[in-house]
Amino acid sequence: MTNRIHREVIGGHLLVIGGAEDKYNERRILKKFLSLAGDEKAEILIVPVSSDFPEFASDVYAQAFRNLGVKNPRVLRATSRQDVFNADADALLDGVTGVFITGGDQMRLVSILGGTKFAQKLGELATTTNIVVAGTSAGAAGMSASMIVRGEATPHPHKNSVRLSPGLGFLKNIIIDQHFTERGRISRLITAVSYNPYNLGIGIDENTAIILDREGVLEVFGEGTVTIVDGSQITYNEIAEVKDNESFSVCGVQLHIIGDGMIYDYFARTPMQPPNEFLLPDIE
Amino acid sequence: MTNRIHREVIGGHLLVIGGAEDKYNERRILKKFLSLAGDEKAEILIVPVSSDFPEFASDVYAQAFRNLGVKNPRVLRATSRQDVFNADADALLDGVTGVFITGGDQMRLVSILGGTKFAQKLGELATTTNIVVAGTSAGAAGMSASMIVRGEATPHPHKNSVRLSPGLGFLKNIIIDQHFTERGRISRLITAVSYNPYNLGIGIDENTAIILDREGVLEVFGEGTVTIVDGSQITYNEIAEVKDNESFSVCGVQLHIIGDGMIYDYFARTPMQPPNEFLLPDIE
Known part of the structure; x- marks a missing residue:
């Protein structure tokens, strides 16, 4: 993991949300997004192309961001690749400090955005500028x-319980799963990691997010927990040898379940001990 | 784990079944039980006290064992501690080569059998003779x-998601969970192990069993998989610090998911690589 080419490159922050983040009450995650985007100076772009109802999704988030003080959130209005080609990527992304990708269907998201000038420019901004890119659910x-x-x-974690497909690629060797413990997805994440244990699996609960910075720090933020599946110590992996609907043996999976405020070093792949967490306060 | 006092003591075999074992068709697990009990020389005792309907449960297993050639399976007929006190433990257990404990409610099982002469004698036989003790589900x-x-x-694995209570104690530092992946019980097993990571957690799927011998060999036998939760490498464990209904962080849990024929060394706590499993056959 020492080679820069083989690890994540993040210019500012990625905010990866497990879905169903609170939009009306405490709104911790949306506030965190805006804080990372520069608060009152935030220039926000909403990308609702995953959604079945992109107009509705963009309205919901535009209103949520307005309620939190964002003046004119922009929206990528597109339901097809043609729409994305026709959109003015430069104008949409010019000066943007935060991009929010809504939920829906990740296959739709990628099949519409993948390989477009917009996606390329967004990828450049994500790796080379201080922008925050957030995505929830899909x-x-x-x-x-x-x-x-x-x-x-x-x-059972059987071989066919998960399909992988090329995504937008902001995270080069981290596989994200969402609505994680709510939908009992640990088996499929272990399966996804077993395909190629080079990948780190991260399952994020609802109303919970991880914030990744450029230095390898991953912080958990929100109500639920984040489950990290590290396959780098796997000693035995049967996945290539079984039929599609068969369960397979896999030994030596490392699991970390971490909650709000906990930090994981995603370069070194190790959870960081909270400093003095359980100590009584010093008496001065 | 080198001190004999602190590890499992098994005289013959323990056959620990995740529930819902096939009783009418292939019957691999029941056949394995009888084979470990001496086949045609098997003397079987059925212990149905966990069950809501102990007469029915004992009839089902008695018939299943008769169908497999057992002449006169014995039954501990008891629905109360008084019944167990009145039973002739010596006569029931004399010459027995296999004991089968049915499913139902493990709290009922232990509250009826615990501390009785019958339980004490069964424990002695399990640790000092070549008997096989089998249990399914509860x-x-x-x-x-x-x-x-x-x-x-x-x-979420929250603190209150599982309660522990003293069991029969054939396994001194292994916590068994059953109907495991079918009922999505990985969170509660991780929680149970987190209470005291000294314990090894073993979750067994339905129609699946583990066979433990006296030498530390645990073999998986059956249709599903067995999930081993090893907490001995846990580096961070928040369970004592959170409220009952809160989720907690726990880092460094080791997970092994192993299927039919796989072997785990439960003394050394390490899965054993199947020898030459994936090699092509030698050409003679």
Whole structure:
């Protein structure tokens, strides 16, 4: 993991949300997004192309951001590749400090955006500027280079319980899964990691997010937990040897379940001990 | 784990079944039980006290064993401690080569059998003779010294998602969970292990069993998989610091998911590589 080419390159921050983030009450995650985007100076672009109802999705988020003080959130209005080609990518992204990718269907997201000038420019901004790119649910899944596209929440981790497809690639060797413990997705994430244990699997609960910075720091933020599946110590992996609907053996999977405020070093692949967390306060 | 006092002591075999084992068709697990009990020389005792309908449960298993050639399976007929006190433990267990503990409610099993002469004698036989003791579902859970008694299959592993209670204690530092992946119980098993990571957690799927011998060999046998939760490498464990209904962080959990024929060394706590599993056959 020492070679820069083989690890994540993040210019500012990625905010990866497990779906169903609170939009009306405490709104911790949306506030965090705006804070990373520069608060009152935030220039926000909403990307609702994953959604079945992109107009509705963009309205919901535009209103949520307006309620939090954003003056004129922009929207990429597109339901087809043609719309994306016709959109003025330069104008849409010029001066933007935060991009928010909504939920829906990650396959739609990638099949519409993939390979367009807009996606290329967004990727450049994400790696070379201080921008924050946020994605929730499908928008979170789509950030991976190896993206989980479907897969029933099967009890046994069988080989066919998950399909991978190329995603937007903001995360080069991290596979994101979302609505994670709510939908019992640990088996499919272990399966996804077992395909190529080079990838780190990160499952994010609803109303919960991870914030990744350029230095390898991943912080958990929100109500639920984040489950990290590290396959780098796998000693035995049967996945190539079984039929599609068969369960397979896999040994030596490392699991970290971390909650709000916990930090994981995604370069070194190690959870960081909270400093003095359980100590009584010093008496001065 | 080198001190004999602190590890499992098994005289013959323990056969621990995840529930819903096939009783009418292939019957691999029941056949394995009888084979470990001496086949045509098997003397079988059925212990149905966990069950809501012990007469029915004992009839089902008695018939299943008769169909497989057992002449006169014995039954511990008891629905109360008084019944167990009145039973002739010596006569029931004399010459027995296999004991089968049915499913039902593990709390009932232990509250009726615990501390009786019958349980004491069974424990002695299990540790000092070549007997096989089998348990399915509640009968499997009850084998642990620290027994899982209830716990909703919650999405998040929160502190209150599992309660432990003293079990029959055939397994001194292994916590058994059953109907495992079918009921999505990984969170509660991780929680149970987090209470005291000294314990090894073993989750067994339906129609699947583990066979433990006296030498530390645990073999998986059956249709599903067995999930081993090893907490000995846990680096961070928040369970003591959170409220009952809160989720907690836990880092460094080791997970092994192993299927039919795979072997795990439960003394050394390490999965054993199948020898030459994936090699092409030698050409003679």
